[in-house]
Amino acid sequence: MAEAVLSAHGLCKSFGAVQATHDVSIDVRPGEIHAVIGPNGAGKSTLIAQLCGSMASDAGRVELLGRDVTHDTVRRRAQAGLARTFQISALAMEDTVLQNAMLGALGAAGRPWRFLRPALGDQDLRDRAEAALERVGLQDVRAARVAALSHGQRRQLEVALALTLSPKAFIMDEPMAGLGGEGSKLLTDLLSALRADAPILLVEHDMDAVFTLADRISVLVYGQIIETGTVDQIRRSPAVRDAYLGEGA
């Protein structure tokens, strides 16, 4: 079994009396897409926040490439190669597509402290940004403002931004949210190809996409992972059927 790229061990987080996550352990291995599914309020958002570092855990440990990053900030984890996308697009609406993509390149290069030379004149950064745009198929709209993009294009740009970091692992928070069949198909193909770059932890509601893409699936219910396995294993799991369909055990 290959060494996990990203792994969490015994993560806990509670808000008052509510336990959002309880003893969650999960890992993402090279070349795979590991999907996390679960009903609303199961703790998926909390888990993502704990993995990315925007929320401190009450207990547990997060490792990236075998290194403990539990106490690192979002920024540190990003620098170490953890890229994420947001469920609600977090893009600089007033700026162009290329400028947004440059931002990721800038972060990856880790040096925003240049004040006098134009950013777009930096060939190195620009190549990196354009490569990412090409990868997601946005190269033709690079000069457009984000505000003018369609919803689907914004979802693609979200992925492009993550790509510019040249990450070691992706965390994708409902990338298909709000997409129609066509857009969903496009993004599914894109993600499928991406796993060769870096493994993906995919949180998604679109079950067609999940069953198409996922190498493994974990089911999160009431803050706990009740089952992890391949698509077939999950389909057959009594615990999952129970959680979703309420069939007696």
Place this chain on the structure above:
Amino acid sequence: MSAILIIEQILNGLQLGVMLFLMAAGLTLIFGVMGLINLAHGSLYMVGAFAAAAVAGATGSFLLAMVAAMAAAAIAGVLIEVVVIRRLYAKDHLDQVLATFALILIFSEGVRWVFGSFPLFLDIPDYLSGPVSLPGGIQYPLYRLVLIGIGMVVGLLLWLLTQQTRLGIQIRAGENDREMIAALGVNISNLYTLVFAIGAALAGLAGALVGAIQSVQVGMGEPVLILAFVVIVIGGIGSIQGAFIGALIVGLTDTLGGVFLPQLFRLFLEPAGATSTGSALASMAIYILMGAILIWRPTGLFGQRA
């Protein structure tokens, strides 16, 4: 320094505090419900004081003057809400700051145009003037005790209003989810105008009450406005109880700092230097306090966490 003097100074601090609360309550309510920074709140304070002085001069009745102050400030408040402020709710803080700054200019010069450049006369009524004896031999002005009482009562009423009445429920709902309460059939526009009028009336009342012991003049609102902002920021913007606590903290800090800091410095500086250094530090004290509190709790004592 005698215990009597210390108690007297604490009373003074309380009195300043409750007056600041009258200002701050309106500001914080307006911010909490409508998300509006209203720099012109100090102008409503001034309007109240001028209306009170005019009515007291014409009728000789202090009570009528107070009623007139609240009415005038509320009317002025409704007027600017309908004409100007209403268009600012959807804008960012920057536009609000600028627009209400513009209102200050208009109000100040407008009042000067109507009432002239000289300060107006407004005095304490006979039945409230002079000192009373408190236990322990403290002589304390009756009027100031009344001010403390009025501030406390208004605080209580506001608390009841927001916690116990239908209107209060709407106001609190408006703070959290304005689309929802609009969907439930509450006329949000009327609600906003009403909240603004309440805030304005409180500012007008404060202006009139304070005007009787200070000078009623153009520009009297701005120093109070800044203090009131300090108060609501310390208390946490949008929180009535935060405004109350913040007002008392600011009132006590300002009063006691002004008295005790110079004396503190006298322990290790020569008298003249101590007096001026102490006074200088005293005038900066509340701002230092506010800075410190915000650094410790970036959304104030009772503010909602981001």
Place this chain on the structure above:
Amino acid sequence: MIPERWLNLGILAALVAVPIWALVVDEPFIITLVTRAVIFALAAVGLNIALGLGGLVSLGHAVFFGIGGYAMGILAYHAQTFTPLAEWPFPIDGTKSMPVIWLVAVTTSTLAALLIGLLSLRTSGVYFIMITLAFGQMFYYFSISWAQYGGEDGLSIYVRNGFPGLNTLDPIQFFAICFALLCAVLGFNALLARSPFGLALNAARQVPHRVETMGLSPFRLKLVAFVISGAVTGLAGALFADLNRFVSPTMFSWQMSGEIIIFVILGGVARLIGPVIGAAAFVLLEHWLGGLSDYWHIYLGAILLGVVLFARGGIVGLVARAHG
């Protein structure tokens, strides 16, 4: 509607043409007036870096304006009274040299901005507005009580400070200095907006959480913007003090902070030439309306209201096509 680039050039050309015309018809006061507008513009360009690019609504920029002013006042005061500025650790004398004064003004306001920024940027939104206001008030009250340098009376400097090779007392030459500095800072601002830093800062204003996940620190980006902004406004303060040959605590007042914000909004937030147009318009209004009526503040207030309510994007937004 005209392209923004043309507007920029047109405004700068007008700023040069008016004083030259004034020189020809011998109206030196007009030159002084334009110089005042140019210096206010510089202060506002400074604020615009924090406000326009970084989204930081600072109601305390008078702090830096005042620090720049007092840097000039204190140095020149010691030079004019022939007293040393400090005896320890080695004797430091005052100076009447503008470049030295500018350097001190920029350095001290940079340090102040760093300190204030470090503390204030922990907050955001209204709290940020108010904490910067609080810092302004602290400096204001401190300067009022600072008896050594005149307290509320301020400091008078009898002769304008010198610049090598120029006669600064000649209005047009002093104007030229201020205008050159304004152009230099505008150029810097234009470069900054397009630089990697500007790109990141711009994103940090719109989507801070995204910037963070790109491995960048919004806090540091905003802090640097705030510091640059404070330094520029500090430089403007030193020039303003030299224009008036006088400094006083009013340079620290919250009304001053408010006016600098007005310049920016009146002209157009985040537009390169916006603060320049705003400052020029303000000085013009002040001059014309002031002659019209004792109650001219009413008209000024009405005009400001009109801009906020009906002219989104300020004057630049009204006349120029969007940038790009």
Place this chain on the structure above:
Amino acid sequence: MTKVTQTLLAAACAAMVATAGLAEVKVGMITTLSGGGAGLGIDVRDGFMLAVEQSGRDDIEVVIEDDQRKPDIAVQLADKMVQSEKVDVLTGIIFSNLAMAVIPSVTAQGKFYLSPNAGPSALAGKGCHPNYFNVAWQNDNLHEAAGAYANTAGYGNSFILAPNYPAGQDALTGYKRTYQGELAGEIYTQLGQTDYAAEIAQIRASGADSVFFFLPGGMGISFLKQYADSAVGLPVVGPAFSFDQGILQAVGDAALGVVNTSQWNKDIDNPTNAAFVEAFQAKYDRLPSLYASQGFDTARLLISAMEKADVADVDAFRAALKAAEFDSTRGDFAFGLNQHPIQTIYAREVVKEGDVFTNKIIGVALENHADAYAAECKM
């Protein structure tokens, strides 16, 4: 209503003279006409314009500008007066900090400055200038007189307070310069402070037998009202600034009986003063204040110099100003070596005449008093 006519008059005056082309002396008046403190500037202007009008001369052109009480505006206006209007004489500034910003620079540019109100010590001592004439007082004068009055009234333990800014510090220094008794306490308040409860409590606890305060404008109104309400009841002494005609009505009964020091009052018995008070009331429909008298005297001084010398002959004009041969509302008027007045300062008491609060003179506080800085002036 009166306001409009004054403004019209000033404008008409200026316009008339300008069109006639006879202007020989052009006066720039920079004074505070808007915002807080406007009352003082308006009085100075009205007093000044009254004297100009009474003189019937058509060779004075007066340009009036509002400084908004902002030093930078005042400096800008001074530049305008000198560079653009090319005035010969400047006047009008009310506040010391504005005066410090303007006067050194305009006198250095060869213009005359006649101060109708502010008299900062820096300009009376080392910073005196041959072209600078103060027609009102040196800032310390009225406070010194208050100290002298306290001595004669037999006060031996004064509590003194003033705002924490240079004029406030000068006030306490001035009082202590002449006052011979003990100090029960000395407090600096905040500039612009409106609540004096804390200070009044300290006064009550201090065991003082008298109170001296310098709190100009609204600060004084607030203090007096609160002091009266506290029933501390100790006698109060202060300079005239908190008791001038403009603000007494706002203080009301609280000021009754308070002794204050002034170089002028409406009941000083000389024909010039009587005529001035009557003419001012007739024209503006209100009693003149201290500031109005100072504005009036300033214009009278200027006109007296114009009668003797041509303003183009700077030395002669300066000598004519220095001679100060005019009928002052204060009676005799003379300049000291530093061109500040040597004058008698009176103690006056606040009284009520009918419905109007005003002052009446109760005695002389200091006779032919010169300021303390004259010796430092090398001119």
